[in-house]
Every structure is written in C-alpha cells, then in structure tokens.
Amino acid sequence: MNKIALFEKVSKTEFLKSGTIEQYDAVILPKRATLGSAGYDFFAPFSFTLEAGETLKIPTGIRVKIENGWFLAIYPRSGLGFKYRLRLDNTVGIIDADYYEADNEGHIFIKMTNCGNSPLSVEKGKAFAQGVFTPFGITYDDEVCLTRTGGFGSTDKK
Numbered sequence: 001m002n003k004i005a006l007f008e009k010v011s012k013t014e015f016l017k018s019g020t021i022e023q024y025d026a027v028i029l030p031k032r033a034t035l036g037s038a039g040y041d042f043f044a045p046f047s048f049t050l051e052a053g054e055t056l057k058i059p060t061g062i063r064v065k066i067e068n069g070w071f072l073a074i075y076p077r078s079g080l081g082f083k084y085r086l087r088l089d090n091t092v093g094i095i096d097a098d099y100y101e102a103d104n105e106g107h108i109f110i111k112m113t114n115c116g117n118s119p120l121s122v123e124k125g126k127a128f129a130q131g132v133f134t135p136f137g138i139t140y141d142d143e144v145c146l147t148r149t150g151g152f153g154s155t156d157k158k
Contacts, residue, residue, distance in 0.1 A: 004066060005072070005133055006064065007030050007063075007064050008062070009024075009029070010061055010063050010105045011105060012024055014107055015027075017104075018107075018109070022046075023059070023061070026045045027043075027045050028043040028125060030062060039130030039131060041127035041130050042060055042062065042074070042131060044123065044124055044125065044127075045059070045060065045061055045124065046124050049121045051114065051119050052114055052117050052119065053114065053115070054114055055089065055113040056112060057110070058110045058112075059107065059109055060109065060110060063108065064100065065100045066095070066100065066133070067097065069135055069136065070097060070133055070136070071095060072095035072131045072133055073092050073093065073094060073133075073134050074088065074093030074094075074095065074110060075092060075093075075129065075130055076088060076128070083116075084115075084116040084118060086113075086115070086116070088112050089112060090111070093108070095131070101147075110128075
C-alpha cells in the first residue's frame with residue numbers, strides 16, 4: 001500500500017473561527033475501521049440532529065497533507081446515505097493536495113443535507129463521513145503554474 005498522506009488538526013486559532021474550544025478538543029483524526037476499508041472515517045466534533053430537509057456545515061478541525069498526484073474525496077458514510085439519504089451539498093468533496101497550504105490551513109468543512117424523511121442524529125465522536133484517497137492524471141499539454149493562496153472556492157478567483 002502507498003502511504004501518501006497525513007491527517008493533522010488545524011491550529012486552535014483557526015478552528016475557533018468556526019467552532020468552540022470544546023469542539024476543538026473533541027476532534028478525532030480520521031482513521032480506517034478495518035484493514036480492508038478504503039475510506040477514512042471523519043468523526044463528529046459535536047452531537048447534532050438533522051431534521052428532514054435540514055442542512056448543516058461542520059468544521060471538522062482536520063487538514064491533510066497529501067502527496068502530489070493524489071486528492072481526498074469526501075463522501076457521506078455509506079450507511080447514513082442509504083438509511084437517511086444524507087447528501088453532501090457539493091455531492092463529493094474534493095480536497096486537493098495544495099489545499100493544505102491554503103490561508104485557512106486547509107481546514108476541511110463538510111456541509112450536508114438530510115434528504116430523507118426521518119431525523120438523523122449523530123453523537124459526538126461518531127463517524128458521519130468518509131474520505132478516500134484517489135490518484136489523478138493530467139493532460140500532456142497541461143501548463144498550469146499557479147499556486148493556491150486562498151481556501152475553499154479560491155482557485156477560480158485568479
């Protein structure tokens with residue numbers, strides 16, 4: 001297996017822009033549940049309930065250092081998507097390798113909506129999303145030379 005990334009917590013200062021000290025202290029680094037798991041579980045830094053149709057943006061407190069040529073794709077946990085129709089608001093979160101250097105320290109936020117008919121409750125410390133590392137290629141004529149400076153949504157502002 002290729003080891004290509006390292007999860008870290010964002011700084012306390014960065015996290016407190018969107019969360020509390022209690023939530024920061026509750027941040028758990030993502031991890032796989034079994035040897036055969038492709039996904040790294042992301043854990044809730046606080047308890048929450050999403051009513052049917054409700055949306056929530058969660059500051060995970062996580063950043064990830066990824067080798068070039070890879071990205072991290074974020075999905076809802078399979079069981080939550082199946083049972084509750086939990087959806088990420090951007091369908092799949094794409095965390096690029098250079099997001100680690102962003103001005104928000106590469107802080108990963110997960111925004112999701114309960115598209116089902118039943119309330120979904122997640123306790124603090126329980127897994128609610130998963131990330132899968134994926135390799136990617138580029139075209140032969142790719143000549144990009146710009147570097148990221150901003151955080152989420154910043155690459156189209158250059």
